[in-house]
Amino acid sequence: MKRGKTEKETLDLNGWGVGDILEGYEGYGPDRIKITSVGEELFLCRWRNRKGEGWERESGNTTLICREWVRVYSSNAASDLSPAKLGQPSTKARQAGD
Secondary structure (H helix, E strand, C coil): CCCCCCCHHHHHHHHHCCCCCCEEECCCCEEEEEEECCCCCCCEEEEECCCCCCEEEECCCCCCCCCEEEEEECCCCCCCCCHHCCCCCHHHHHHCCC
C-alpha cells in the first residue's frame, strides 16, 4: 500500500476510488469500507457491519493510516460479488495483517 500526504493522495496513489471496497486488519479481524465520496483531501465511506449484515452509516472520520488496506472489489470490475463473497476476508488482506 502506498501512502500519500493526504487521504485523497493515498487513494490516488493506490488507484482507489468511489465504489471500491477496501479491507484491512488492525488485530480484531477484517474491517471493510466502501468509498462513497472523495474530496480535495479527505473521503467519505461506509463501514461494513462486523456481523456481515450490511453497511453502517457514512463516516467522514476514517483514515487509512492505521491499517494496510487492499482493494477487494473495484467499482470498475465486471465480477459478481454476492453478499456471501463480501463476508469472506481476502487472502491478500489476511497476509497483510499477519
